[in-house]
Amino acid sequence: ETGVTQTPRHLVMGMTNKKSLKCEQHLGHNAMYWYKQSAKKPLELMFVYNFKEQTENNSVPSRFSPECPNSSHLFLHLHTLQPEDSALYLCASSQGRRDYGYTFGSGTRLTVV
């Protein structure tokens, strides 16, 4: 365990379903991030939250909706996804200082059918 916990580890959902991914950290970090990794592509930044405020939305479609109720928890709400959204979704946290590394969770492997 790295200190960043993601649930569920695996998720299969239909295109009309609504589901949520959860990320939790108790490292005292101020910033939290969602990344997506599709096959043969680099990790792609989706959203950044700093002190619970969204500071970056990297042109992500509205079918992905993040929520950060406090500095320890981050959610990614999913609705009407497409099969091409199948990917590994990684959550990370950091101290919000640019000279510190990120701590990643183990990811949620999402399959959209």
Place this chain on the structure above:
Amino acid sequence: ILNVEQSPQSLHVQEGDSTNFTCSFPSSNFYALHWYRWETAKSPEALFVMTLNGDEKKKGRISATLNTKEGYSYLYIKGSQPEDSATYLCAFMYSGGGADGLTFGKGTHLIIQP
């Protein structure tokens, strides 16, 4: 669009040999360069964060150098061991203020052969 390139894409190395690989990134608006190791079925793990031109960092048998003027970083592994098998990611952060996200390369997949 920020472009971070890593080469080679994959590498097979005999146990005991030393190896190195490259990360190229934009040389303008540089703030930091991160290296991560990602083992199969685990989380990416931070190795180094480098911010100054000419920086050299070392962790055991692994070291990294940074050239911000020409936009590249090298990662070196001395005396490779089977446990070094992993994907090594580099990630670039530009100077823009705030807790901005990292832009990652596709990684170098390293396989150490006994």
